[in-house]
Amino acid sequence: MICEHCKQRHASVTVTKVQNGQAVAKHYCEHCASKFHPFQTDIQEEPVALHQLISNWFGVPMWKSTQTEEKKATQSTCPSCGFTYRQFLKQGKFGCTECYNTFRDQLPPVLSRLQAGTSHTGKSVVISMEQLKQKIEEIRQQMQHAIAEERFEDAAKMRDEIKSIQHKLDAGGVDV
Amino acid sequence: MNIEHFLKHAPKCVVESGEHSDIVMTTRIRLARNIANIRFPLSFSQQEANGVQEKLMKALLTPQEQLNFSYFKMADLSQLERQLLVEKHLISPYLAKHKEVSAVFLSSDESTSVMINEEDHLRIQVLSPGMQLMETYEYASELDDRLGKQVSYAYDEQFGYLTSCPTNVGTGLRASIMMHLPALTMSKQMNVLIQMMTRLGMVVRGIYGEGSENLGNIYQISNQVTLGKSEREILEELQKVVEQIIEKERNARKKLLERAQVTLDDRVNRALGTLRYARVLTSEEAASCLSSVRLGVDLKLIQGISPSCLNECVMLIQPGFVQQYAGTMLDAVDRDIYRAKYVREKLDNDSLITGEKGEETYDV
Numbered sequence: 382m383i384c385e386h387c388k389q390r391h392a393s394v395t396v397t398k399v400q401n402g403q404a405v406a407k408h409y410c411e412h413c414a415s416k417f418h419p420f421q422t423d424i425q426e427e428p429v430a431l432h433q434l435i436s437n438w439f440g441v442p443m444w445k446s447t448q449t450e451e452k453k454a455t456q457s458t459c460p461s462c463g464f465t466y467r468q469f470l471k472q473g474k475f476g477c478t479e480c481y482n483t484f485r486d487q488l489p490p491v492l493s494r495l496q497a498g499t500s501h502t503g504k505s506v507v508i509s510m511e512q513l514k515q516k517i518e519e520i521r522q523q524m525q526h527a528i529a530e531e532r533f534e535d536a537a538k539m540r541d542e543i544k545s546i547q548h549k550l551d552a553g554g555v556d557v
Numbered sequence: 558m559n560i561e562h563f564l565k566h567a568p569k570c571v572v573e574s575g576e577h578s579d580i581v582m583t584t585r586i587r588l589a590r591n592i593a594n595i596r597f598p599l600s601f602s603q604q605e606a607n608g609v610q611e612k613l614m615k616a617l618l619t620p621q622e623q624l625n626f627s628y629f630k631m632a633d634l635s636q637l638e639r640q641l642l643v644e645k646h647l648i649s650p651y652l653a654k655h656k657e658v659s660a661v662f663l664s665s666d667e668s669t670s671v672m673i674n675e676e677d678h679l680r681i682q683v684l685s686p687g688m689q690l691m692e693t694y695e696y697a698s699e700l701d702d703r704l705g706k707q708v709s710y711a712y713d714e715q716f717g718y719l720t721s722c723p724t725n726v727g728t729g730l731r732a733s734i735m736m737h738l739p740a741l742t743m744s745k746q747m748n749v750l751i752q753m754m755t756r757l758g759m760v761v762r763g764i765y766g767e768g769s770e771n772l773g774n775i776y777q778i779s780n781q782v783t784l785g786k787s788e789r790e791i792l793e794e795l796q797k798v799v800e801q802i803i804e805k806e807r808n809a810r811k812k813l814l815e816r817a818q819v820t821l822d823d824r825v826n827r828a829l830g831t832l833r834y835a836r837v838l839t840s841e842e843a844a845s846c847l848s849s850v851r852l853g854v855d856l857k858l859i860q861g862i863s864p865s866c867l868n869e870c871v872m873l874i875q876p877g878f879v880q881q882y883a884g885t886m887l888d889a890v891d892r893d894i895y896r897a898k899y900v901r902e903k904l905d906n907d908s909l910i911t912g913e914k915g916e917e918t919y920d921v
Protein backbone atom coordinates (compact mmCIF):
# COMPACT_ATOMS: atom_id res chain seq x y z
CA MET A 382 0.00 0.00 0.00
CA ILE A 383 1.21 3.49 -0.86
CA CYS A 384 1.26 6.32 1.70
CA GLU A 385 -1.95 8.37 1.45
CA HIS A 386 -0.09 11.59 2.03
CA CYS A 387 3.11 11.66 -0.04
CA LYS A 388 1.81 8.96 -2.41
CA GLN A 389 5.44 7.86 -2.85
CA ARG A 390 6.68 5.72 -0.02
CA HIS A 391 5.29 2.49 1.23
CA ALA A 392 2.62 2.88 3.92
CA SER A 393 3.75 1.07 7.05
CA VAL A 394 1.77 2.89 9.73
CA THR A 395 -1.96 2.66 10.19
CA VAL A 396 -3.48 5.60 12.03
CA THR A 397 -7.04 5.35 13.21
CA LYS A 398 -8.83 8.64 13.52
CA VAL A 399 -12.27 9.08 14.95
CA GLN A 400 -14.37 11.35 12.82
CA ASN A 401 -17.91 12.13 13.84
CA GLY A 402 -17.97 9.02 15.95
CA GLN A 403 -16.69 6.78 13.16
CA ALA A 404 -13.28 5.15 13.07
CA VAL A 405 -11.41 5.88 9.86
CA ALA A 406 -8.13 4.08 9.11
CA LYS A 407 -5.42 6.11 7.39
CA HIS A 408 -2.25 4.59 5.96
CA TYR A 409 0.95 6.58 6.04
CA CYS A 410 4.62 5.92 5.54
CA GLU A 411 6.90 6.16 8.58
CA HIS A 412 8.13 9.55 7.42
CA CYS A 413 4.72 11.18 7.00
CA ALA A 414 3.31 9.46 10.08
CA SER A 415 6.04 11.00 12.22
CA LYS A 416 4.83 14.39 11.04
CA PHE A 417 1.26 13.60 11.97
CA HIS A 418 1.70 13.50 15.67
CA PRO A 419 -1.58 12.35 17.17
CA PHE A 420 -2.19 15.90 18.22
CA GLN A 421 -1.51 17.56 14.93
CA THR A 422 -3.80 16.90 12.06
CA ASP A 423 -3.56 16.89 8.37
CA ILE A 424 -5.18 20.22 7.70
CA GLN A 425 -4.54 20.25 3.97
CA GLU A 426 -6.41 17.05 3.49
CA GLU A 427 -9.42 17.87 5.59
CA PRO A 428 -10.40 21.52 5.69
CA VAL A 429 -12.44 21.36 8.87
CA ALA A 430 -12.30 23.75 11.80
CA LEU A 431 -9.17 23.01 13.80
CA HIS A 432 -10.85 22.63 17.14
CA GLN A 433 -13.22 20.13 15.63
CA LEU A 434 -10.35 18.11 14.21
CA ILE A 435 -8.68 18.04 17.56
CA SER A 436 -11.83 17.03 19.32
CA ASN A 437 -12.36 14.36 16.68
CA TRP A 438 -9.01 12.88 17.56
CA PHE A 439 -10.05 12.40 21.11
CA GLY A 440 -13.69 11.75 20.49
CA VAL A 441 -14.52 14.63 22.80
CA PRO A 442 -17.68 15.87 21.18
CA MET A 443 -17.06 19.55 21.79
CA TRP A 444 -19.57 20.69 19.23
CA LYS A 445 -22.27 18.84 21.07
CA SER A 446 -21.49 20.15 24.52
CA THR A 447 -23.39 23.12 25.82
CA GLN A 448 -21.72 26.46 25.53
CA THR A 449 -20.90 26.75 29.22
CA GLU A 450 -19.28 23.34 29.32
CA GLU A 451 -17.20 24.16 26.30
CA LYS A 452 -16.10 27.41 27.87
CA LYS A 453 -15.17 25.67 31.07
CA ALA A 454 -13.18 23.05 29.21
CA THR A 455 -11.28 25.40 26.97
CA GLN A 456 -10.84 28.33 29.31
CA SER A 457 -9.33 26.61 32.32
CA THR A 458 -5.75 27.81 32.60
CA CYS A 459 -2.91 26.20 34.52
CA PRO A 460 -1.97 28.59 37.33
CA SER A 461 1.67 27.51 37.28
CA CYS A 462 2.65 27.60 33.58
CA GLY A 463 -0.28 29.42 31.97
CA PHE A 464 -1.18 26.60 29.57
CA THR A 465 -4.81 26.45 28.50
CA TYR A 466 -6.52 23.18 27.70
CA ARG A 467 -6.71 24.21 24.06
CA GLN A 468 -2.98 24.89 24.03
CA PHE A 469 -2.38 21.43 25.46
CA LEU A 470 -4.46 19.82 22.70
CA LYS A 471 -2.69 21.86 20.06
CA GLN A 472 0.86 21.12 21.24
CA GLY A 473 0.18 17.71 22.65
CA LYS A 474 2.38 18.50 25.67
CA PHE A 475 1.88 19.66 29.22
CA GLY A 476 3.75 22.70 30.51
CA CYS A 477 4.14 21.49 34.08
CA THR A 478 2.92 18.98 36.63
CA GLU A 479 0.16 21.36 37.77
CA CYS A 480 -1.42 21.00 34.29
CA TYR A 481 -2.40 17.46 35.28
CA ASN A 482 -4.38 18.83 38.23
CA THR A 483 -5.88 21.68 36.23
CA PHE A 484 -7.14 19.46 33.41
CA ARG A 485 -7.64 16.32 35.52
CA ASP A 486 -11.32 15.84 34.62
CA GLN A 487 -10.72 16.28 30.90
CA LEU A 488 -7.76 13.91 30.70
CA PRO A 489 -9.24 10.38 30.91
CA PRO A 490 -10.82 10.50 27.40
CA VAL A 491 -7.57 11.88 25.97
CA LEU A 492 -5.41 9.32 27.74
CA SER A 493 -7.63 6.37 26.91
CA ARG A 494 -7.01 7.05 23.20
CA LEU A 495 -3.25 7.08 23.61
CA GLN A 496 -2.82 4.56 26.39
CA ALA A 497 -4.04 1.19 27.65
CA GLY A 498 -5.86 2.78 30.58
CA THR A 499 -6.21 5.97 32.54
CA SER A 500 -4.59 4.91 35.83
CA HIS A 501 -1.01 4.04 36.68
CA THR A 502 -0.58 0.41 37.71
CA GLY A 503 3.21 0.26 37.64
CA LYS A 504 5.88 0.91 40.21
CA SER A 505 5.32 3.44 43.00
CA VAL A 506 7.60 6.35 43.59
CA VAL A 507 10.20 6.19 46.37
CA ILE A 508 10.01 8.88 49.03
CA SER A 509 12.86 11.33 48.77
CA MET A 510 14.99 12.44 51.71
CA GLU A 511 13.66 15.96 51.20
CA GLN A 512 10.10 14.64 51.61
CA LEU A 513 11.12 12.67 54.72
CA LYS A 514 12.53 15.85 56.23
CA GLN A 515 9.32 17.71 55.47
CA LYS A 516 7.37 14.90 57.06
CA ILE A 517 9.47 15.15 60.25
CA GLU A 518 8.85 18.89 60.34
CA GLU A 519 5.08 18.37 60.01
CA ILE A 520 4.97 15.82 62.80
CA ARG A 521 7.16 18.00 64.99
CA GLN A 522 4.65 20.83 64.70
CA GLN A 523 1.76 18.50 65.48
CA MET A 524 3.74 17.27 68.47
CA GLN A 525 4.14 20.84 69.78
CA HIS A 526 0.37 21.23 69.54
CA ALA A 527 -0.20 17.97 71.35
CA ILE A 528 2.14 19.02 74.14
CA ALA A 529 0.47 22.42 74.44
CA GLU A 530 -2.89 20.66 74.74
CA GLU A 531 -1.38 18.23 77.26
CA ARG A 532 -2.08 15.20 75.04
CA PHE A 533 1.14 13.59 76.20
CA GLU A 534 0.32 10.09 75.00
CA ASP A 535 -0.21 11.40 71.44
CA ALA A 536 2.96 13.43 71.68
CA ALA A 537 4.95 10.37 72.70
CA LYS A 538 3.62 8.46 69.68
CA MET A 539 4.65 11.31 67.42
CA ARG A 540 8.12 11.42 68.95
CA ASP A 541 8.54 7.72 68.16
CA GLU A 542 7.36 8.32 64.63
CA ILE A 543 9.91 11.09 64.18
CA LYS A 544 12.60 8.80 65.54
CA SER A 545 11.80 6.06 63.05
CA ILE A 546 11.78 8.48 60.11
CA GLN A 547 15.04 10.03 61.32
CA HIS A 548 16.47 6.54 61.46
CA LYS A 549 15.49 6.01 57.82
CA LEU A 550 17.03 9.34 56.87
CA ASP A 551 20.31 8.50 58.61
CA ALA A 552 20.43 5.26 56.66
CA GLY A 553 20.31 7.28 53.44
CA GLY A 554 16.61 6.87 52.82
CA VAL A 555 16.86 3.10 52.80
CA ASP A 556 14.02 1.17 54.36
CA VAL A 557 15.31 -0.48 57.52
CA MET B 558 36.57 11.38 32.71
CA ASN B 559 36.92 13.81 29.81
CA ILE B 560 34.70 13.87 26.76
CA GLU B 561 37.32 12.23 24.48
CA HIS B 562 36.77 8.99 26.38
CA PHE B 563 33.20 8.94 25.05
CA LEU B 564 33.93 9.86 21.44
CA LYS B 565 36.56 7.48 20.11
CA HIS B 566 34.92 4.11 19.83
CA ALA B 567 31.58 2.45 19.47
CA PRO B 568 30.11 1.78 22.92
CA LYS B 569 30.75 -1.57 24.58
CA CYS B 570 27.15 -2.68 24.32
CA VAL B 571 27.40 -2.50 20.54
CA VAL B 572 30.61 -4.50 20.35
CA GLU B 573 29.85 -7.11 23.01
CA SER B 574 27.40 -9.91 22.39
CA GLY B 575 24.36 -11.00 24.38
CA GLU B 576 21.44 -13.35 24.04
CA HIS B 577 20.18 -13.80 20.44
CA SER B 578 22.89 -11.39 19.35
CA ASP B 579 22.89 -12.84 15.84
CA ILE B 580 19.58 -11.00 15.44
CA VAL B 581 19.13 -8.67 18.41
CA MET B 582 21.80 -5.98 18.51
CA THR B 583 20.91 -3.98 21.62
CA THR B 584 18.33 -3.55 24.35
CA ARG B 585 17.56 -0.04 25.51
CA ILE B 586 15.51 1.03 28.52
CA ARG B 587 14.49 4.63 29.01
CA LEU B 588 12.69 6.10 32.01
CA ALA B 589 11.21 9.61 31.85
CA ARG B 590 11.12 11.50 35.16
CA ASN B 591 10.47 15.05 36.33
CA ILE B 592 11.22 16.88 39.53
CA ALA B 593 8.27 18.03 41.65
CA ASN B 594 7.46 21.74 41.71
CA ILE B 595 9.64 22.72 38.76
CA ARG B 596 7.95 23.39 35.43
CA PHE B 597 8.70 21.08 32.47
CA PRO B 598 11.46 22.12 30.04
CA LEU B 599 8.78 23.22 27.58
CA SER B 600 7.82 26.13 29.82
CA PHE B 601 10.54 26.52 32.46
CA SER B 602 12.86 29.51 32.88
CA GLN B 603 16.64 29.40 32.43
CA GLN B 604 16.84 29.71 36.22
CA GLU B 605 14.69 26.62 36.70
CA ALA B 606 16.81 24.81 34.09
CA ASN B 607 19.96 25.59 36.06
CA GLY B 608 18.19 24.50 39.23
CA VAL B 609 17.47 21.08 37.74
CA GLN B 610 21.12 20.71 36.68
CA GLU B 611 22.34 21.61 40.15
CA LYS B 612 19.94 19.23 41.89
CA LEU B 613 21.04 16.37 39.68
CA MET B 614 24.71 17.18 40.15
CA LYS B 615 24.22 16.89 43.89
CA ALA B 616 22.34 13.63 43.41
CA LEU B 617 24.69 11.99 40.92
CA LEU B 618 28.06 13.28 41.98
CA THR B 619 27.71 11.80 45.49
CA PRO B 620 30.64 9.74 46.79
CA GLN B 621 28.84 6.52 45.79
CA GLU B 622 27.93 7.54 42.24
CA GLN B 623 30.61 10.00 41.18
CA LEU B 624 33.22 7.34 40.42
CA ASN B 625 30.93 6.05 37.75
CA PHE B 626 29.54 9.21 36.18
CA SER B 627 31.01 12.06 34.17
CA TYR B 628 29.02 15.23 33.67
CA PHE B 629 28.82 17.32 30.50
CA LYS B 630 26.79 20.42 29.74
CA MET B 631 25.70 20.40 26.12
CA ALA B 632 26.66 24.06 25.77
CA ASP B 633 30.29 23.16 26.63
CA LEU B 634 30.59 20.59 23.85
CA SER B 635 31.30 21.29 20.19
CA GLN B 636 28.75 20.58 17.48
CA LEU B 637 30.76 17.51 16.40
CA GLU B 638 31.07 16.19 19.95
CA ARG B 639 27.32 16.44 20.42
CA GLN B 640 26.73 14.75 17.08
CA LEU B 641 29.03 11.86 18.00
CA LEU B 642 27.13 11.30 21.25
CA VAL B 643 23.90 11.22 19.24
CA GLU B 644 25.34 8.78 16.71
CA LYS B 645 26.43 6.53 19.59
CA HIS B 646 22.87 6.72 20.93
CA LEU B 647 24.22 8.01 24.25
CA ILE B 648 22.04 11.12 23.96
CA SER B 649 18.97 11.98 21.93
CA PRO B 650 18.95 14.45 19.02
CA TYR B 651 16.48 16.50 21.09
CA LEU B 652 19.00 16.86 23.93
CA ALA B 653 21.73 17.98 21.53
CA LYS B 654 19.39 20.53 19.99
CA HIS B 655 18.35 22.18 23.25
CA LYS B 656 21.92 22.83 24.29
CA GLU B 657 21.26 26.03 26.27
CA VAL B 658 19.54 24.07 29.04
CA SER B 659 20.62 20.46 28.62
CA ALA B 660 23.35 18.27 30.08
CA VAL B 661 24.20 14.59 30.41
CA PHE B 662 25.74 12.21 32.93
CA LEU B 663 27.55 9.33 31.26
CA SER B 664 28.76 6.20 33.02
CA SER B 665 32.35 5.34 32.18
CA ASP B 666 31.35 2.06 30.51
CA GLU B 667 28.81 4.04 28.43
CA SER B 668 25.98 1.71 29.39
CA THR B 669 24.09 4.40 31.28
CA SER B 670 23.24 7.98 30.47
CA VAL B 671 21.10 10.36 32.45
CA MET B 672 19.94 13.16 30.19
CA ILE B 673 19.04 16.40 31.91
CA ASN B 674 16.40 18.80 30.58
CA GLU B 675 15.45 16.85 27.54
CA GLU B 676 11.68 16.96 26.98
CA ASP B 677 11.52 15.92 30.65
CA HIS B 678 13.89 16.92 33.45
CA LEU B 679 15.41 13.45 33.48
CA ARG B 680 15.72 10.68 30.97
CA ILE B 681 17.48 7.66 32.43
CA GLN B 682 18.78 5.40 29.67
CA VAL B 683 20.51 2.04 29.95
CA LEU B 684 21.88 0.13 26.93
CA SER B 685 22.79 -3.56 26.91
CA PRO B 686 24.07 -5.92 24.23
CA GLY B 687 21.65 -8.51 22.82
CA MET B 688 18.27 -9.25 24.30
CA GLN B 689 18.15 -8.42 28.02
CA LEU B 690 14.88 -6.65 28.71
CA MET B 691 14.31 -7.57 32.36
CA GLU B 692 17.95 -7.27 33.44
CA THR B 693 18.36 -3.89 31.78
CA TYR B 694 15.10 -2.63 33.25
CA GLU B 695 16.09 -3.78 36.76
CA TYR B 696 19.37 -1.93 36.43
CA ALA B 697 17.64 1.27 35.28
CA SER B 698 15.00 0.95 37.97
CA GLU B 699 17.61 0.65 40.73
CA LEU B 700 19.34 3.82 39.56
CA ASP B 701 15.90 5.44 39.34
CA ASP B 702 15.19 4.58 42.99
CA ARG B 703 18.58 5.83 44.16
CA LEU B 704 17.95 9.12 42.35
CA GLY B 705 14.40 9.27 43.68
CA LYS B 706 15.79 9.48 47.21
CA GLN B 707 17.98 12.44 46.30
CA VAL B 708 15.38 14.42 44.34
CA SER B 709 11.58 14.47 44.76
CA TYR B 710 9.95 13.11 41.61
CA ALA B 711 6.72 14.51 40.17
CA TYR B 712 4.30 11.66 40.81
CA ASP B 713 0.51 11.44 40.92
CA GLU B 714 -1.52 8.69 42.60
CA GLN B 715 -3.72 8.35 39.52
CA PHE B 716 -1.42 9.16 36.61
CA GLY B 717 1.88 7.84 37.98
CA TYR B 718 5.12 9.52 36.93
CA LEU B 719 4.16 12.83 35.33
CA THR B 720 5.75 13.71 32.00
CA SER B 721 5.55 16.57 29.54
CA CYS B 722 4.05 14.37 26.83
CA PRO B 723 0.97 12.27 27.66
CA THR B 724 2.47 9.44 25.59
CA ASN B 725 5.07 8.90 28.34
CA VAL B 726 2.98 9.36 31.47
CA GLY B 727 2.50 6.52 33.99
CA THR B 728 5.56 4.30 33.98
CA GLY B 729 7.62 6.70 31.83
CA LEU B 730 9.08 3.50 30.37
CA ARG B 731 10.15 3.09 26.78
CA ALA B 732 11.85 -0.24 26.07
CA SER B 733 13.46 -0.66 22.65
CA ILE B 734 14.99 -3.64 20.92
CA MET B 735 17.27 -3.08 17.95
CA MET B 736 17.05 -5.98 15.52
CA HIS B 737 18.83 -6.96 12.33
CA LEU B 738 16.22 -8.54 10.04
CA PRO B 739 17.77 -9.05 6.61
CA ALA B 740 15.98 -12.30 5.68
CA LEU B 741 12.52 -11.01 6.60
CA THR B 742 13.21 -7.85 4.62
CA MET B 743 14.55 -9.74 1.58
CA SER B 744 11.56 -12.05 1.56
CA LYS B 745 9.25 -9.00 1.79
CA GLN B 746 7.60 -10.03 5.04
CA MET B 747 8.46 -6.90 7.02
CA ASN B 748 5.52 -4.77 5.92
CA VAL B 749 3.00 -7.30 7.14
CA LEU B 750 4.97 -7.79 10.36
CA ILE B 751 5.21 -4.07 11.00
CA GLN B 752 1.45 -3.80 10.71
CA MET B 753 1.02 -6.73 13.06
CA MET B 754 3.40 -5.20 15.60
CA THR B 755 1.66 -1.83 15.33
CA ARG B 756 -1.66 -3.53 16.10
CA LEU B 757 -0.03 -5.15 19.14
CA GLY B 758 0.91 -1.69 20.45
CA MET B 759 4.52 -1.57 19.29
CA VAL B 760 6.32 1.19 17.42
CA VAL B 761 8.75 0.20 14.66
CA ARG B 762 11.49 2.54 13.41
CA GLY B 763 14.80 2.51 11.53
CA ILE B 764 18.02 2.97 13.53
CA TYR B 765 19.39 6.12 12.02
CA GLY B 766 16.35 8.13 13.11
CA GLU B 767 13.20 9.25 11.36
CA GLY B 768 12.89 8.76 7.64
CA SER B 769 15.71 6.21 7.55
CA GLU B 770 13.14 3.41 7.79
CA ASN B 771 15.04 0.20 7.28
CA LEU B 772 18.51 1.35 6.27
CA GLY B 773 20.76 -1.66 6.76
CA ASN B 774 17.73 -3.84 7.56
CA ILE B 775 17.90 -2.70 11.15
CA TYR B 776 14.66 -2.06 13.00
CA GLN B 777 13.97 -0.65 16.41
CA ILE B 778 10.89 -2.07 18.11
CA SER B 779 9.50 -0.33 21.20
CA ASN B 780 6.41 -0.26 23.35
CA GLN B 781 3.88 2.47 22.70
CA VAL B 782 1.80 2.29 25.86
CA THR B 783 3.15 3.64 29.17
CA LEU B 784 -0.05 4.00 31.21
CA GLY B 785 -2.55 1.35 32.30
CA LYS B 786 0.04 -1.42 32.25
CA SER B 787 2.76 -2.26 34.73
CA GLU B 788 6.42 -2.24 33.75
CA ARG B 789 6.47 -6.03 33.85
CA GLU B 790 3.45 -6.31 31.53
CA ILE B 791 4.96 -3.83 29.09
CA LEU B 792 8.28 -5.68 29.03
CA GLU B 793 6.70 -9.12 28.76
CA GLU B 794 4.53 -8.05 25.83
CA LEU B 795 7.52 -6.58 24.01
CA GLN B 796 9.54 -9.70 24.79
CA LYS B 797 6.84 -11.93 23.30
CA VAL B 798 6.60 -9.90 20.11
CA VAL B 799 10.38 -9.78 19.70
CA GLU B 800 10.72 -13.53 20.30
CA GLN B 801 8.18 -14.17 17.56
CA ILE B 802 10.08 -11.93 15.18
CA ILE B 803 13.37 -13.69 16.04
CA GLU B 804 11.82 -17.03 15.22
CA LYS B 805 10.41 -15.74 11.94
CA GLU B 806 13.79 -14.27 10.97
CA ARG B 807 15.51 -17.58 11.79
CA ASN B 808 13.01 -19.47 9.63
CA ALA B 809 13.38 -16.98 6.80
CA ARG B 810 17.18 -17.38 6.93
CA LYS B 811 16.85 -21.16 6.85
CA LYS B 812 14.56 -20.99 3.84
CA LEU B 813 16.91 -18.63 2.02
CA LEU B 814 19.75 -21.07 2.59
CA GLU B 815 17.69 -24.02 1.43
CA ARG B 816 16.27 -22.41 -1.67
CA ALA B 817 18.92 -20.01 -2.85
CA GLN B 818 22.24 -20.83 -1.23
CA VAL B 819 24.33 -19.92 -4.28
CA THR B 820 22.53 -16.62 -4.86
CA LEU B 821 22.87 -15.77 -1.18
CA ASP B 822 26.52 -16.81 -1.05
CA ASP B 823 27.19 -14.65 -4.09
CA ARG B 824 25.35 -11.69 -2.64
CA VAL B 825 27.03 -11.65 0.77
CA ASN B 826 30.51 -12.13 -0.72
CA ARG B 827 29.95 -9.40 -3.30
CA ALA B 828 28.98 -7.14 -0.43
CA LEU B 829 32.20 -8.07 1.35
CA GLY B 830 34.11 -7.29 -1.83
CA THR B 831 32.51 -3.85 -1.98
CA LEU B 832 33.39 -3.10 1.63
CA ARG B 833 36.96 -4.32 1.18
CA TYR B 834 37.70 -2.62 -2.14
CA ALA B 835 35.30 0.27 -2.75
CA ARG B 836 36.89 3.72 -2.91
CA VAL B 837 33.62 5.64 -2.62
CA LEU B 838 30.92 4.47 -0.24
CA THR B 839 27.62 6.22 0.51
CA SER B 840 26.04 5.54 3.89
CA GLU B 841 23.18 3.70 2.16
CA GLU B 842 25.51 1.36 0.30
CA ALA B 843 27.67 0.85 3.37
CA ALA B 844 24.66 0.01 5.54
CA SER B 845 23.30 -2.39 2.95
CA CYS B 846 26.65 -4.17 2.45
CA LEU B 847 27.29 -4.39 6.20
CA SER B 848 23.89 -6.02 6.57
CA SER B 849 24.65 -8.59 3.87
CA VAL B 850 28.11 -9.39 5.28
CA ARG B 851 26.65 -9.74 8.75
CA LEU B 852 24.09 -12.19 7.40
CA GLY B 853 26.93 -14.05 5.67
CA VAL B 854 28.87 -14.27 8.93
CA ASP B 855 25.80 -15.44 10.88
CA LEU B 856 25.08 -18.12 8.27
CA LYS B 857 28.77 -19.14 8.17
CA LEU B 858 29.04 -18.25 4.47
CA ILE B 859 31.81 -15.81 5.42
CA GLN B 860 34.64 -16.60 7.85
CA GLY B 861 37.27 -14.51 9.53
CA ILE B 862 35.21 -11.39 10.25
CA SER B 863 33.93 -10.77 13.75
CA PRO B 864 30.33 -9.69 14.34
CA SER B 865 31.62 -7.06 16.75
CA CYS B 866 33.66 -5.38 14.00
CA LEU B 867 30.57 -5.25 11.80
CA ASN B 868 28.44 -3.84 14.64
CA GLU B 869 31.07 -1.21 15.18
CA CYS B 870 31.08 -0.30 11.48
CA VAL B 871 27.30 0.13 11.50
CA MET B 872 27.90 2.96 13.96
CA LEU B 873 31.08 4.36 12.41
CA ILE B 874 29.65 4.93 8.92
CA GLN B 875 27.57 7.85 10.24
CA PRO B 876 28.62 11.37 9.15
CA GLY B 877 29.96 12.50 12.55
CA PHE B 878 32.26 9.51 12.93
CA VAL B 879 33.54 9.82 9.37
CA GLN B 880 34.26 13.49 9.99
CA GLN B 881 36.11 12.70 13.21
CA TYR B 882 38.13 10.04 11.39
CA ALA B 883 39.06 12.48 8.63
CA GLY B 884 39.88 15.13 11.21
CA THR B 885 38.36 17.88 9.12
CA MET B 886 35.03 19.19 7.84
CA LEU B 887 33.89 17.23 4.80
CA ASP B 888 31.47 17.77 1.96
CA ALA B 889 29.26 14.87 0.89
CA VAL B 890 31.66 13.61 -1.80
CA ASP B 891 34.71 13.59 0.45
CA ARG B 892 32.67 11.98 3.18
CA ASP B 893 31.92 8.99 0.92
CA ILE B 894 35.63 8.68 0.11
CA TYR B 895 36.68 8.75 3.76
CA ARG B 896 33.87 6.38 4.69
CA ALA B 897 35.21 3.82 2.20
CA LYS B 898 38.72 4.21 3.63
CA TYR B 899 37.49 3.95 7.23
CA VAL B 900 35.52 0.75 6.62
CA ARG B 901 38.41 -0.76 4.66
CA GLU B 902 40.82 -0.11 7.52
CA LYS B 903 38.44 -1.48 10.12
CA LEU B 904 37.97 -4.72 8.17
CA ASP B 905 41.72 -5.09 7.57
CA ASN B 906 42.47 -4.60 11.25
CA ASP B 907 39.78 -7.10 12.14
CA SER B 908 41.34 -9.71 9.82
CA LEU B 909 44.69 -9.16 11.55
CA ILE B 910 43.07 -9.80 14.92
CA THR B 911 40.80 -12.68 13.92
CA GLY B 912 43.12 -13.91 11.16
CA GLU B 913 44.64 -16.86 12.99
CA LYS B 914 41.40 -17.92 14.56
CA GLY B 915 39.75 -17.50 11.19
CA GLU B 916 42.14 -20.02 9.62
CA GLU B 917 41.58 -22.57 12.32
CA THR B 918 37.83 -22.50 11.84
CA TYR B 919 38.17 -22.26 8.09
CA ASP B 920 37.68 -25.94 7.27
CA VAL B 921 33.92 -26.38 7.44
Ligand SMILES: [Zn+2]
Pocket residue numbers: 384385386387388389390409410411412413414
Ligand atom coordinates in the same frame (compact mmCIF):
# COMPACT_ATOMS: atom_id res chain seq x y z
ZN1 LIG C 1 4.28 9.44 3.06
Ligand SMILES: [Zn+2]
Pocket residue numbers: 459460461462463464475476477478479480481
Ligand atom coordinates in the same frame (compact mmCIF):
# COMPACT_ATOMS: atom_id res chain seq x y z
ZN1 LIG D 1 0.95 23.82 33.81
